[in-house]
Amino acid sequence: MKFKYIFLAFIGFFIFSCGQKKSTEGQTLRIGVSMLSLQNEFVLNVSQSLEKYAKENKVELIVVDAERSSLKQIEQVENFINQQVDAIILNPCEFEASSPAIIKAKKAGIPIVNVNSSTKEKPDAFVGSDDKESAKLAIEFIAKKLNGKGNIVIIQGYLGQAAQIDRDLGAKDALKKYPNLKVLATQTGEWDRAKAMSLMENWIQLHGKNIQAVFAHNDEMGLGAAQALMDKNLKSSTIVVSVDGIADARKAVKAKKLDATILQDAENQGKNAIQLAIQLAKKQKPKNADILIPFQVEN
Known part of the structure; x- marks a missing residue:
């Protein structure tokens, strides 16, 4: 009789265990x-x-x-x-x-x-x-458009974020090939369109027509920089390239307000x-x- 109860208890535990396993596997x-x-x-x-x-x-x-x-x-x-x-x-x-x-x-x-x-x-x-690659593509595009010679400014992303670090490193690596491309200024726009626009306005006051190209670490900042240049009638003589390929940037490229976006596949x-x-x-x-x-x- 004792063996019977042990056997039944074992069967019950086995069924319960199987049921529990099946339930866990079926969970979302x-x-x-x-x-x-x-x-x-x-x-x-x-x-x-x-x-x-x-x-x-x-x-x-x-x-x-x-x-x-x-x-x-x-x-x-x-x-x-x-x-x-x-x-x-x-x-x-x-x-x-x-x-x-x-x-x-x-x-x-x-x-x-x-x-x-x-x-x-x-x-x-x-x-x-590879964020380094995006920056290299951007600098190569600028170098080709400027025939390897000119002054550029770089608007960085939020400092300390991996994309900012790697896009900065990628740009520096690419620029080694082009000693006649001079970086006039580098500063963060914190991935923000309005902040980048304000930063670009300051650079226009400082450097004016001496800026031939802008590399922005993302499209939001690239669009802000492009708007600042358009407001001063300087966009036609200044190349602007940014990264991400967001909808606004792709529209701006088609409208010739942005020269290129380095498309990232979200x-x-x-x-x-x-x-x-x-x-x-x-x-x-x-x-x-x-x-x-x-x-x-x-x-």
Whole structure:
């Protein structure tokens, strides 16, 4: 009789265990997403792509805006950990200051994927583009238009963010080939159109017609610089090139208000980030955990 009860208890536990396993497997995956700033059009495009492909894959997405604050971003990742999400996608605010978010996620055993921008601490996977390459393409475009000779100004992104660091390094590397291209000024416009416009207005006052070209680290700033030049009737004699390929920039290129945009593929960045997060959440090893999507010059 004792053996019978033990046997029945074992059968009950087996059925319960199987039922529990099946229930867990059938659960909807939840992925937490912390975006650098949803006020930035390109970042918003990446976020919309994440949502699109999460929906296609029946994944629940929790998207939050870090509002350019690495401290806020770290808190958001801590909240995701407390919510026991299955994976985290991080669009880092800063290269170094956002790195603790990676460490915390790994310590909690939750896979984390960086999208569009990198951190000093290596995540489980990365999807983005080579920001150094975008700057090299921009400088090459300017050099060709100016026949390798002229004065340029560079409007940097938010200081300390990976894209700003790498686009700055890429520009410096490319300029080594062109000793007759002189950089008159370099300053941050913090990825912002209005700030870049104001900065360009100051440079016009200082340098006037001596500026032959502008390289802006993103389209928002490129459009701001172009507007400042148009307001002073200087755009026709000044080349403006920027990075991202947002809708406004592509329209401006067609309207000849912007000379070129270095197109970055937000759609595929979002798509691949979701796919990698799903694979890692399911304990699957991705074939490629470091995906670089090429830039393209649109002019």
